[in-house]
Structure formats: C-alpha cells, structure tokens
Amino acid sequence: MSVNSTKYDFKAWLETKPSDGKYTFTDSCGHCLMGQFMTSVGESWSMPRYTEYVNEVIGGNTFILNSEPQTFGGALARVRVLEDA
Numbered sequence: 159m160s161v162n163s164t165k166y167d168f169k170a171w172l173e174t175k176p177s178d179g180k181y182t183f184t185d186s187c188g189h190c191l192m193g194q195f196m197t198s199v200g201e202s203w204s205m206p207r208y209t210e211y212v213n214e215v216i217g218g219n220t221f222i223l224n225s226e227p228q229t230f231g232g233a234l235a236r237v238r239v240l241e242d243a
Contacts, residue, residue, distance in 0.1 A: 161214040163199050168215050169237050171195055177231030183224040191223050191233055192216075216240075 181191045188196065188203030192211055196203055201211070216222050222236045 161210050163195075163211070163215050165215055165217070165237070165240075167199070168195055169234065169241075171198055172230055172234040172237060175230035175234075177229065177234070179230045181228055181230070181233075183228055191228075191230075 181189070181194065183190050185193075186205075187193070192208055192215075193203045195215075196207065196211055201207060212218060212220060212223070216237070217240075219240060222233055222240070225236060226232070
C-alpha cells in the first residue's frame with residue numbers, strides 16, 4: 159500500500175503547528191510526531207503504516223523525529239536542513 163503524502167505535505171503540516179508544541183518520539187500508538195501527521199491526513203496508526211510513512215515521506219530520516227528538541231519547530235528546522243542538503 160502506498161502513502162498519499164509527501165515531504166512537502168509533512169513540511170506544510172509542521173508549518174501550521176505551534177513551534178513550541180511538544181511531542182514524544184517514543185509515544186507509540188499514534189501520538190508521536192509521525193503518528194500525529196498520519197492522523198491529520200486520515201491515516202490510522204499501525205507500526206507497518208508508520209514505517210511506510212517514515213520511509214516514503216521523510217526518506218527514512220528518523221533523526222527528524224527523534225532528535226532534540228522534540229518540538230514541531232525543531233522538527234521543521236530539521237526538515238529544512240534536509241531540503242538545503
């Protein structure tokens with residue numbers, strides 16, 4: 159099953175979130191950063207779908223999700239670094 163979202167969708171979603179809003183990478187079952195994004199696009203969280211989203215939307219770059227600070231603004235900054243690379 160393919161993912162119907164792109165890194166541009168993910169970045170655009172992050173831009174709508176409060177930059178100081180926090181998430182917890184280890185909060186599985188859909189409340190981590192990617193889980194919240196998946197919910198926003200109508201996708202139910204499961205480990206297989208989470209893995210597909212990580213691989214297809216952010217190219218497997220989990221440092222975007224698990225690095226500090228675990229805020230929406232921090233994740234957005236990491237996404238932007240990848241764009242510039």
